[in-house]
Amino acid sequence: MTARILRAIENPYVRILGHPTGRLLLRREPFALDLGVVLRRAAELGVAVEHNAAPERLDLNDRDLRLSKELGCKIVINSDSHDARNLGKMEYGCASFACVLGRRMC
Numbered sequence: 001m002t003a004r005i006l007r008a009i010e011n012p013y014v015r016i017l018g019h020p021t022g023r024l025l026l027r028r029e030p031f032a033l034d035l036g037v038v039l040r041r042a043a044e045l046g047v048a049v050e051h052n053a054a055p056e057r058l059d060l061n062d063r064d065l066r067l068s069k070e071l072g073c074k075i076v077i078n079s080d081s082h083d084a085r086n087l088g089k090m091e092y093g094c095a096s097f098a099c100v101l102g103r104r105m106c
Helices: 002-009 035-045 062-071 084-101
Strands: 048-052 075-078
Touching: 002 035, 035 048, 035 062, 048 084, 062 075, 062 084, 075 084
Parallel strands: 048 075
Antiparallel strands: none
């Protein structure tokens, strides 16, 4: 899966890698990939990675968010909303990212 994702983010039209690990908590394990390699390449290319704030995803997790930050990745926080009723999920993504940054939302 690593090679497949690398090919995708190397496409000049790709600006954001969504659902980077593909996990769904308690329903689907993350993809088998070397996320460090993917994040490093995304940082080199200027491709942002999604931090999905939906509580059933939280993809990237806190450890992966820290690695993304250390590697210099652009990070996009997304609510995964498919309608306006779910926009409140943004607080989960913002809070978890604030924790990674050492701020007091956690």
